[in-house]
Amino acid sequence: MSVSNPTLITFVIYIAAMVLIGLFAYRSTNNLSDYILGGRSLGSVVTALSAGASDMSGWLLMGLPGAIYMSGLSEGWIAVGLIIGAYLNWLFVAGRLRVQTEHNGDALTLPDYFAGRFEDTSGLLRIISAVVILVFFTIYCASGIVAGARLFESTFGMSYESALWAGAAATIAYTFVGGFLAVSWTDTVQATLMIFALILTPIVVVLATGGVDTAFLAIEAQNPANFDMLRGTTFIGIISLLGWGLGYFGQPHILARFMAADSVRSIAKARRISMTWMILCLGGTVAVGFFGIAYFSAHPELAGPVTENHERVFIELAKILFNPWIAGVLLSAILAAVMSTLSCQLLVCSSALTEDFYKAFLRKSASQRELVWVGRMMVLLVALVAIWLASNPDNRVLGLVSYAWAGFGAAFGPVVLISVVWKGMTRNGALAGILVGAATVIVWKHFELMGLYEIIPGFVFASLAILIVSKLGRGPSPAMVTRFERAEAAFHQGK
Template sequence: MDHFNPTVITFVFYIIVMICIGLYAYRATTDFSDYILGGRSLGSFVTALSAGASDMSGWLLMGLPGAIFLTGLSEAWIAVGLIIGAWLNWLLVAGRLRVHTEVQNNALTLPDYFTSRFADRRKILRIMSALVILIFFAIYCASGMVAGARLFESIFGLTYGTALWISALATISYVCIGGFLAISWTDTFQAGLMIFALLLAPFMTWLAIGDTHQLTQLIETARPHASSIFSGVSGLAILSSMAWGLGYFGQPHILVRFMAADSVRSIPAARKIGMSWMILCLGGAVAVGYIGIAWFQLHPELAATVQQNPETVFMELTKILFNPWVAGVVLAAILSAVMSTLSCQLLVCSSTLTEDLYKAFFRKNASQHELVWVGRLMVLAIAVLAIVLAFNPESKVLGLVAYAWAGFGAAFGPLIILSLLWKRMTLNGALAGMIVGAVTVILWKNTLAHVGLYEIVPGFVLSFISIIVVSLMGKAPEQDIIDRFEQSEQVYAREMKNL
């Protein structure tokens, strides 16, 4: 392949721009709070788009279009569930979490928040939540590595192993350099690029076919039931797809965006921006896979790659239909989706290792300068582990994401919701819910997956029940814990009243 064609030049230029943003953010990073939470300075626009971009990883442009291409619109139930879950997360969790984490000793991480919220003097909750984050983020980061490797493999004609290392280095570089500010600023740019690509690609594919009636006939010929959202799916399958929405309440890389907002007053505007962006992006991803069925039915001689791996449908349509210069920009959207999510996940893992383990147990008096550099080293360590997990070239992006998404949703989702809404919740209840949620996901995935029910459903339900039962069985929380909770609620109510 000619490595100096317009597509490659545009693609490489995009990577250079991202690294330059990281270098600029490096100058604005003065302490560890800046490095992992941006000094709680994000406005509505950046909060919304960075939350969206960190949420929508490579699965948005690869996994979801691939699932739609392979099966049809029945796979779109995932998108419906995600939209409902994201809206509820913005409505119920975002503002309260912003206030509670600040009142709770200015907590910078979720384990830090849990420790302060429940006065965990033994730090058991901190350790367990840190372990959950590290285990499931290692899997989640691996999914990003796989998606990035597939992209570099496709564009540069590299072997999977070489593509894996190069794509990983592109992300690691600006995370290590610029930290949270670099991630947030690049996410805002990347969110714009993603929505541009996801709206343009299906429109251009539709134009290439040229006739809506012909498009419908081609899809009917290729996948007779692809146009029905109910075709070929059971009630259990719909429930499992919709249940993806439950995962939002427990995703650390999304929740940290709420914590970093400059104030509660930014949240309502951010919700409107973020949800509009999300609906358009998910609609575009579904349209790419759906219209792609018709296009490759019309051009079967070009369908070999997508038949072998449906997750490449977006990439193949882009390379075939677009001018090489435009194709470079559109394909960079896949990398932006991968980089935005992967970068935030790496930073959350790094902050957990640094703030919740290194500082909490080994170096309580570590300087801010030391913590920043330890954080950078931890980014490298987690990245290497994710690369090792991603080294299987048969890995599927959507499958890896589904496992990690369920793990976080079940372990942290009920814990986050009840910790923000129920003052009677206890430390033992929190610990029980986290463990039950995580263990249920792992056991269900490895022993009962054949049932067909997405593991987040039993994990979330059992976690929720465990928290309530164990909390009610034990003594009520100490008065100072209740006082801090009520103080947080008063601050939240006052801020919302002043909107």
């Protein structure tokens, strides 16, 4: 294993710190609510940074810089779409979802919320939404494990198979032990590390290429079209990239942070913190990929690993330009991005299996201690399936993420958004929205229709299905309307 000791030591210290946080959180985990939502006790700073870190997975430091390195600023439309989508999600969904879940049976999971909000006694809505979570999140988890494997493979010269297990082991450990509190506390540390890496790295890359003017000249010499945000794009291509922003409304691991906030009052402050963090991180990500073009065009002898796999651009720049100790910290930021998102996804899958299958249908009288341990076993189960899916070394991080992101955005996004703003939505409308959204994504992706990102038709068709079915069928019960109005009043009072 070719590895510099400082980098290895930095990784070991970082991973040990995350596991220690998990052990500390273990002491505060007494029941399933603690394990799944941290007892709804997150303040604004932890809510903000945890939501950001759980969102920005390995693609932030690998997939997106690689795309910018290959295609120039034209890939930056993704960042624009994400910023708009995240802001609207904080503005319209976050506070309302916090109070709606509390007023609808103190729901701990999205399927739990859907069942309570729409008085679904059949269990059909809960089962279908839980299945959607398991299918798309297992793919999403696989993307995180691929990113972790790439990091260990590139940094320590490990085989891909060994790197798979090394990258996943630490995340599984602290999620298994500490649950939601461990995930949220570690997310806060990881978000801080990520923003440090993404501000420092592009500055050093620019200095190493001789300054901004020299870097711009080198990028222009490599290909003047690198500066063109419309390069090689079409109207459909730009809309597809902007469409990534629609995904925020339906991501269970992000929505769980809103549900876990200590009060609606924390949401506004959390929104400001989270959006500032996100804009700085995405700006740094784009800068790493963009100025990486200049650095490697000036040093072609060092460009081999990046030419082989453009998603390694951040990794290679950190290894080349920094002291091994600093490089270890920067590369830990990739591990932080991977671990923060993967841990959230494992926990959401675990909660769906535990709360929405095991407790709802198999063991209604299960004790809290039993449910917590079932949740831990489910973390292991989902992790093993995700590792198996990630075992193909040809996987690309951004490709796996885009499919799972679209699946959630289309299946859950319209249901969540409309359910918190419209009291006329019905159970059959919600069911139609989930089924139409998920089916559209699968079919559209399979046939690659019009070259349009599948989340857009999925979101549109799911929204239409919700509105049409809700209007044509029997309306919501008086009790549903009353709960909605009380929750909406509580939201406005708490702002």
